[in-house]
Amino acid sequence: MASGLHRARTRTGDPMRADRPDEMMKLGAFFHPTGNHVAAWLHPEAQIDAGTNFKHYVNLAQTAERGKFDLMFLADALAVRDGKLAALSRWPQYMVYFDPATLLSAIAAVTEHIGLVATATTSYNEPYNIARKFASLDHISGGRAGWNVVTSSNLSEAYNFGREAHFEHDERYDRAVEFTEIVRGLWDSWDDDAFVRDRATGRYFDPAKLHVLNHKGKHFSVRGPLNVARPPQGHPVIFQAGSSEVGRELAARTAEGVFTPQHALTGAQEFYRDLKGRMAKYGRPPEALKIMPGLNAIVARTAREADEKHRYLQSLIHPDVGLELLSNALGGFDLSEYDIDGPLPDIPDHWGMVTGQTSLRNVVGWAREEGLTIRQLYERFAGARGQRTLKGSPVEVADDMEKWFLGYGVDGFLVQPAYLPGGLDDFVDLVIPELQSRGLFRSDYEGATLRDHLGLERPSSRYAAATA
Numbered sequence: 395m396a397s398g399l400h401r402a403r404t405r406t407g408d409p410m411r412a413d414r415p416d417e418m419m420k421l422g423a424f425f426h427p428t429g430n431h432v433a434a435w436l437h438p439e440a441q442i443d444a445g446t447n448f449k450h451y452v453n454l455a456q457t458a459e460r461g462k463f464d465l466m467f468l469a470d471a472l473a474v475r476d477g478k479l480a481a482l483s484r485w486p487q488y489m490v491y492f493d494p495a496t497l498l499s500a501i502a503a504v505t506e507h508i509g510l511v512a513t514a515t516t517s518y519n520e521p522y523n524i525a526r527k528f529a530s531l532d533h534i535s536g537g538r539a540g541w542n543v544v545t546s547s548n549l550s551e552a553y554n555f556g557r558e559a560h561f562e563h564d565e566r567y568d569r570a571v572e573f574t575e576i577v578r579g580l581w582d583s584w585d586d587d588a589f590v591r592d593r594a595t596g597r598y599f600d601p602a603k604l605h606v607l608n609h610k611g612k613h614f615s616v617r618g619p620l621n622v623a624r625p626p627q628g629h630p631v632i633f634q635a636g637s638s639e640v641g642r643e644l645a646a647r648t649a650e651g652v653f654t655p656q657h658a659l660t661g662a663q664e665f666y667r668d669l670k671g672r673m674a675k676y677g678r679p680p681e682a683l684k685i686m687p688g689l690n691a692i693v694a695r696t697a698r699e700a701d702e703k704h705r706y707l708q709s710l711i712h713p714d715v716g717l718e719l720l721s722n723a724l725g726g727f728d729l730s731e732y733d734i735d736g737p738l739p740d741i742p743d744h745w746g747m748v749t750g751q752t753s754l755r756n757v758v759g760w761a762r763e764e765g766l767t768i769r770q771l772y773e774r775f776a777g778a779r780g781q782r783t784l785k786g787s788p789v790e791v792a793d794d795m796e797k798w799f800l801g802y803g804v805d806g807f808l809v810q811p812a813y814l815p816g817g818l819d820d821f822v823d824l825v826i827p828e829l830q831s832r833g834l835f836r837s838d839y840e841g842a843t844l845r846d847h848l849g850l851e852r853p854s855s856r857y858a859a860a861t862a
């Protein structure tokens with residue numbers, strides 16, 4: 395029995411830990427440039443030019459690695475955000491920032507262990523480019539790459555890729571299924587031992603170990619093979635963040651990690667059961683997928699200090715920005731004509747649903763159930779960008795995380811510090827040691843690859859499986 399486990403049991407006197415005795419919580423760090431909070435850049439301790447400051451990301455990656463995080467994650471969209479310029483000019487998040495796969499390739503050179511996960515959309519990329527990009531990152535990083543598969547929900551991206559409209563929601567996912575299959579096929583282009591590089595015989599690779607995909611499908615035609623050797627992890631780890639019906643199916647079918655906004659333990663448990671329950675029909679065991687809901691942790695030495703930190707950040711939200719973010723979450727519904735201290739007006743059913751946004755349901759639900767005004771609602775939403783905020787002392791934050799983990803609501807969390815770098819420093823210095831002392835989180839890396847950290851198997855090649 396692990397000593398941490400023993401400590402956890404004696405500390406809480408709770409035999410629940412026995413349910414997940416050998417399992418460690420998985421932790422990802424999600425870095426929005428200046429931080430997760432919509433007003434993060436106004437915080438005097440935030441890196442003000444974060445989006446295009448490489449040293450900032452080096453510092454974040456190295457801090458997260460000091461905290462033994464499984465992975466760092468960078469989101470992406472292929473467009474500047476659209477909206478009212480008055481609001482956008484006060485809200486720099488994702489206006490200018492680096493291409494994440496390029497950035498992670500550079501981060502790979504200054505880190506040794508941490509997993510490197512980036513978003514890439516299946517709507518405005520070609521499978522060959524993505525297969526090549528993430529295979530390259532996996533080689534460069536020694537097996538630490540992960541791809542977050544998104545279908546894009548942002549219309550502005552369409553305008554940059556020769557389209558007047560975005561693909562319709564279900565069609566996006568139909569493309570994503572085919573896209574992901576092709577990428578995985580391309581990663582298998584070369585057997586692991588294809589490159590014999592034998593000067594004595596003059597043979598560089600074994601021709602029998604090269605495979606041509608020859609894919610001709612509904613959305614894509616890709617001959618292959620890929621011009622990168624099979625990645626060290628076999629396949630870089632695939633993540634997904636959709637929460638709609640088709641999004642969950644894609645995750646059950648292909649994802650090995652899932653990011654999701656969850657606000658209450660019961661909802662998280664339902665999501666957990668639902669998603670893992672869908673995997674059997676694809677021949678996958680539930681442990682082949684790790685569910686990591688977003689967590690906007692605001693931690694300080696005492697609960698009071700954490701409260702003050704949060705209040706201060708909330709006070710920095712400009713109403714134009716709050717309304718803009720809320721309007722985005724409501725599928726574009728314009729709230730500027732309504733009394734900011736009055737109730738949320740009725741939002742017609744088709745708003746947001748046309749793009750399939752799940753955020754709409756959450757936001758309208760909060761407003762109705764808790765009788766929130768528009769200002770209260772945007773403060774709730776803008777503060778954490780739709781993710782759960784958890785504030786408190788290190789013990790309070792760890793207690794809550796432990797409850798969700800042991801209660802099978804999660805396999806881990808995607809920690810989204812409110813402002814950067816300070817919010818990450820706080821988490822690493824205050825919460826990580828608390829989790830480690832309870833035997834809930836690793837004290838050091840045990841493996842070399844992201845798959846090792848997450849406890850995921852290395853996939854064998856589809857061709858090896860066919861001839862076995």
Ligand SMILES: Cc1cc2nc3c(=O)[nH]c(=O)nc-3n(C[C@H](O)[C@H](O)[C@H](O)COP(=O)(O)O)c2cc1C
Pocket residue numbers: 468469470471513515543544545546547548634635636637638639640641642653654655688749750751752808
């Ligand atoms: C933690 C998290 C990260 C996400 N990152 C991105 C991203 O980088 N780019 C993007 O276009 N969408 C991103 N999304 C949106 C999802 O891919 C998805 O579109 C959204 O959750 C709605 O679900 P649905 O597509 O199943 O309707 C993210 C969602 C979550 C919860």
